[in-house]
Amino acid sequence: MRYSGLAVLAQGLTGNRGWRPAWRDPAPKDAYDIVIIGGGGHGLATAFYLAKEHGLRNIAVLEKGYLGGGNIGRNTTIVRANYGLPGNSEFYSHSLKLWEGLEAELNYNVMHSQRGIINLFHSDGQRDAYARRGNAMINQGDDAILLDRAGVRKLLPYLDYEQTRFPIYGGLYHPRGGTARHDAVAWGFARGADMRGVDLIQNCEVTGIDIEGGRVTGVQTSRGAIRAKKVGIVVAGRSSQVAAMAGMRLPIESHILQAFVTEGLKPVIDHVVTYGMGHFYISQSDKGGLVFGGDLDFYASYAARGNLPMAEHVMEAGLTLMPMIGKARILRSWGGIMDMSPDGSPIIDRTHIEGLYLNCGWCYGGFKAVPASGHTFAHLIATDRPHEAAARYRLDRFATGRGLMDEEAKGSQHNLH
Amino acid sequence: MQIDCPFCGARDIREFTYLGHETYIHRPADEAWSDAWNDYLHNRENPAGMTRDLWFHGSGCGAWLVVTRNTVTHEITGVELAREASRHAG
Ligand SMILES: Cc1cc2nc3c(=O)[nH]c(=O)nc-3n(C[C@H](O)[C@H](O)[C@H](O)COP(=O)(O)OP(=O)(O)OC[C@H]3O[C@@H](n4cnc5c(N)ncnc54)[C@H](O)[C@@H]3O)c2cc1C
Ligand SMILES: [Zn+2]
Numbered sequence: 001m002r003y004s005g006l007a008v009l010a011q012g013l014t015g016n017r018g019w020r021p022a023w024r025d026p027a028p029k030d031a032y033d034i035v036i037i038g039g040g041g042h043g044l045a046t047a048f049y050l051a052k053e054h055g056l057r058n059i060a061v062l063e064k065g066y067l068g069g070g071n072i073g074r075n076t077t078i079v080r081a082n083y084g085l086p087g088n089s090e091f092y093s094h095s096l097k098l099w100e101g102l103e104a105e106l107n108y109n110v111m112h113s114q115r116g117i118i119n120l121f122h123s124d125g126q127r128d129a130y131a132r133r134g135n136a137m138i139n140q141g142d143d144a145i146l147l148d149r150a151g152v153r154k155l156l157p158y159l160d161y162e163q164t165r166f167p168i169y170g171g172l173y174h175p176r177g178g179t180a181r182h183d184a185v186a187w188g189f190a191r192g193a194d195m196r197g198v199d200l201i202q203n204c205e206v207t208g209i210d211i212e213g214g215r216v217t218g219v220q221t222s223r224g225a226i227r228a229k230k231v232g233i234v235v236a237g238r239s240s241q242v243a244a245m246a247g248m249r250l251p252i253e254s255h256i257l258q259a260f261v262t263e264g265l266k267p268v269i270d271h272v273v274t275y276g277m278g279h280f281y282i283s284q285s286d287k288g289g290l291v292f293g294g295d296l297d298f299y300a301s302y303a304a305r306g307n308l309p310m311a312e313h314v315m316e317a318g319l320t321l322m323p324m325i326g327k328a329r330i331l332r333s334w335g336g337i338m339d340m341s342p343d344g345s346p347i348i349d350r351t352h353i354e355g356l357y358l359n360c361g362w363c364y365g366g367f368k369a370v371p372a373s374g375h376t377f378a379h380l381i382a383t384d385r386p387h388e389a390a391a392r393y394r395l396d397r398f399a400t401g402r403g404l405m406d407e408e409a410k411g412s413q414h415n416l417h
Numbered sequence: 418m419q420i421d422c423p424f425c426g427a428r429d430i431r432e433f434t435y436l437g438h439e440t441y442i443h444r445p446a447d448e449a450w451s452d453a454w455n456d457y458l459h460n461r462e463n464p465a466g467m468t469r470d471l472w473f474h475g476s477g478c479g480a481w482l483v484v485t486r487n488t489v490t491h492e493i494t495g496v497e498l499a500r501e502a503s504r505h506a507g
Contacts, residue, residue, distance in 0.1 A: 250463070
């Protein structure tokens with residue numbers, strides 16, 4: 001059914017009895033043309049674009065838990081196109097453009113809110129780095145404005161401008177950046193894919209990948225064997241385990257990233273704000289909770305929960321920057337399993353096995369990437385050629401050293417990003 | 418999390434810095450670039466379960482440690498000095 005204001009009104013007047021489930025719950029068939037492993041944001045978007053852009057229908061998404069139960073439902077929902085390196089620049093620019101048309105395309109309210117992102121800087125050196133980044137964004141065709149201290153103060157009057165240790169020099173303002181409702185993004189893509197005939201199969205864990213003569217032929221699952229001509233691996237934090245089923249060892253280490261949310265408050269923080277001198281960034285959800293986070297815990301982990309040192313650091317950094325939030329009570333904290341790559345950039349590529357495709361390495365930044373990742377991965381699977389916006393996300397860049405995308409200039413080794 | 422340093426006893430995780438999997442002890446002998454180097458630097462088994470990784474007791478005695486640890490539960494079941502671990506490995 002099509003969602004619209006009129007439908008809401010009509011349903012409201014008739015006791016809301018006409019709403020139907022947003023997608024079917026089919027049993028797996030014996031065979032599909034394409035099987036996507038992983039029903040997170042990226043897997044669902046891939047299936048959606050395979051059906052929508054390439055007219056393919058005989059597709060299944062296999063999800064071991066429930067749709068949206070992974071990182072897609074655990075992130076802090078920031079959507080931006082403020083990358084600086086060739087490869088990332090065009091990809092995230094492409095993604096932001098897809099975001100801007102997403103609600104109309106999906107006929108689904110993903111609550112995409114372009115409220116603007118302000119990256120604060122606190123020294124001359126940081127200002128130079130952000131000026132350079134802003135220029136790279138403008139050259140890519142995206143928006144960036146370098147604000148001085150007074151300019152930041154106008155937008156964010158509540159920051160602590162008196163502190164002398166890390167004074168606020170200014171900020172890089174990215175007006176088209178913002179947030180979206182994470183679950184709604186998964187649900188919108190799920191519904192869109194289902195409407196076009198994709199089978200979304202939950203509680204279906206892939207336990208093996210069948211390969212014959214160097215070609216993929218299907219998968220083994222907790223709900224039986226399923227044959228497939230092409231298989232895409234899109235399992236974020238579990239990439240190493242699933243790739244191992246095809247005999248591959250990936251350049252991925254899984255790490256934990258935590259996030260926090262406070263009780264609901266009246267509107268107080270209108271933008272996304274990132275601190276340049278501590279691991280802290282914040283926005284306010286539409287329910288009123290202050291949603292904030294920091295950096296990785298920095299050790300390999302699949303626990304989906306973190307430890308106190310990073311929680312403390314995030315709180316301390318937040319209070320240094322905006323003391324006013326000190327009275328808000330924290331409701332929850334949680335963690336997600338991040339698929340960290342050595343250079344901090346993702347991988348969207350074929351593998352050495354014919355018909356087997358890989359999409360991983362999203363680190364802590366894969367939410368904003370969901371539309372473009374699905375769009376370009378679908379293109380790769382359907383045509384066997386990389387989409388130009390994702391052509392640099394090659395798996396072999398670590399082995400060859402060519403085309404590394406080390407956005408933070410820290411080096412291309414694990415645990416640096 | 419606490420790590421039981423062989424020199425200092427059980428200490429809070431804040432005193433340690435994590436480097437990564439113990440693979441880093443087993444540096445390829447040949448200096449020339451090869452698949453072995455790619456494996457050493459980048460490719461990982463990345464286990465969900467028991468692992469052995471390298472931690473540095475920077476705010477303590479300064480020793481490099483190999484910690485046997487469960488990545489799913491965060492339980493730590495063994496700690497040894499990295500130099501001994503590498504001696505055992507040859
Ligand atoms: C705390 C936190 C904050 C974040 N903040 C941001 C942010 O502000 N902005 C941003 O851009 N990104 C952010 N991210 C990153 C982003 O959430 C992830 O990069 C992205 O969601 C990963 O892709 P996904 O949605 O496909 O992953 P997931 O939702 O994790 O999907 C992978 C799916 O694969 C399934 N799966 C695994 N193994 C199997 C198997 N064997 N068989 C079948 N299914 C399997 C899993 O159950 C899971 O549902 C954040 C992440 C976290 C944890
Ligand atoms: Zn010690």
